[in-house]
Amino acid sequence: MIVYKEIAELNKRFPLLNEEKILLGTDGSVTNILEILFEGDCKVETINQKIVDNTNYxxxxxxxxxxxxxxxxxxxxFKNIEEENLREEIKRDLLSADIPIGKIIRKHNLETxxxxxxxxxxKVDERLKTLLKTNYAQLPKRTYNIIYKNKILxxxxxxxxxxGKLK
Known part of the structure; x- marks a missing residue:
């Protein structure tokens, strides 16, 4: 995938803010970008979490x-994290605290x-509109993998x- 071309095509159909383009296309920390844009600490509110077959959702x-x-x-x-100590620390961070993933990666100094x-x-359903406190019917979306030691972390x-939330 050539990211800038994907974003350019999407922008023709759904005009994007420059900040949305940056968030969609970054290969760095979204947490960091949000903190810069909104001048504050990024916090996580966990809606749902479960472990099924040694995978955290x-x-x-x-x-x-x-x-x-x-x-x-x-x-x-979790099986993709070979180092047992690291696996347990990441598992603990994900389960016991509302820490953004970007900060977990930084905390453990992982090269990813x-x-x-x-x-x-x-398309935004009513549940998502309520969670995000918005009336927009459509919002930008992306899916990506974080790779660590050639495995999907x-x-x-x-x-x-x-x-509507930027100053």
Whole structure:
């Protein structure tokens, strides 16, 4: 996938804010970008979390200054983390604290890369509108993998809701 071309095509059908283009296309930390844009600490509100077959599934809202900005679902197959101590620490961070994934990666000083799989527009149902405190019917969405030591550490899907919330 050539990310800038995908975003350019999407922008023809659904005009995007420059900040949305950056969030859709970044191969870095979304947490960091949100903190810069909204000038505050990024917090996680966990909506749902469970472990099935040694894979953590987590549904969250990312907020800065108590403003809901991103709906995210992550899938973390613990078997792909070979180092037992690291696996247990990441598992503990995901389960016991509302820590953004970008901060977990930074905390453990992991050298990772992001591989974008999908960029598009999400139709927003009433549940998502309520969680994100928005009236928009469609929002930018992407799915990507975080790769660590050539294995998928996490698969993440994000729906961005920054429209109307930037100063």
């Amino acid at each position: 987590r549904e969250v809202i990312l907020k800065v200054n108590n403003i809901p900005l991103v709906y995210a679902i992550s899938k973390t197959p 890369r992001r591989e974008i799989k999908f960029i598009g527009i999400e 996490m698969e993440i899907t994000e729906v961005f809701c920054i429209r």
